[in-house]
Amino acid sequence: MSKPKNRLLLIEPDMVLAQILTTVLVPKGYTVVHAFTAQEAIMKADLSTPDLVVLELQLVDHSGIEFLYEFRSYTDWENIPVMIYSSVPPAEFNHSREIMLNQLGVKNYLYKPDTSLVEFMRKLNSLIQRTDFHNEST
């Protein structure tokens, strides 16, 4: 039996939103490791490899995209699913959609103002299930 995939690295610069998401995720069985910045996220991922990453693109100093390039450069982390949960509208990334999906392994792009917590949890759970299925079948 495979171990449950529940270790989530939440990269969210806003403290209030991070607390709300943590409040929702912990009772559902997720272990949340929160990072405010890209640099802190790399350090925390290095301490304990996450099963899933939830990423805001607007971070202080380094953008979420820069984080993704850095994150994917480590072979241990190249298959960890990433879900973007951002206040940047997805339309702004239409030109780099293929790169995000194929090279950077972004599985979902959720726009914060349009995504309820229920929808957020639904997408997250579905992503975890897909990853489990993928891992068990390979």
Add this chain to the structure above:
Amino acid sequence: MSSRVQAPAISNNLLLSIIEQMKLPFVQIARQAELAQLGLEPDYRSIRTLAENGIQLIDGYSLGVQLANLNSYELTPESVSVSSVLYEADQQLQSLARLYNIQLKLNIGGRFEPVLAHRQGLQAAIIGLASALIEALPSQSAGEQSTLQLATHRCRYGIVAGVYADLPSLSSDTLKRGRRLYGNSRQPLVTVSHTTGAGIFVADTIFKAMRLKLHISRHHRLYGLGVVLQPSSQLAMI
């Protein structure tokens, strides 16, 4: 006359910055309110604080635009105690600071004579600056409690009122670049804040309208944003 012509250009960029910034409290409030649907208890106190903070930003914007449309004859500065302005700002910001795990301190030690300023404008500007830094500070300290000071001190040009924190990334270049980018960029102060930092540009606009200049300031080894105010010579003579 020229200030009337410039005002709409200032407010358009500022308006765009505010619109982008306002998404944050709206999203925070919406998600907080949704907790009940998931069987969790929403924090109504934080909803109120976030809403009030959003309203303060809009009020600051509105005041900035009104002041920018006044000419120098209509703008009547009054004799203002900086300490009392900072004290009132501190009272209004404490709940937001607690929400972001910031220790908000008031440093108004020393006796300073009153200054000539537009009281409402000065207070709105200080609140705008402090709110923007309160939201930004947790990213700088990895969530550890940090301190923000509302302080006044004397410098060779007058009396400074400002907000200060352990924020080395806050430099004159950062502010200069931010002034060029705000309204066009989601993160004009990218080394300081993940937001548009609209409160800083609201303060900048208010100070400009008051014929003052927001600048980078240092106080007790802290980095900050402040404005130099002139002592009220009328009262100084008494």
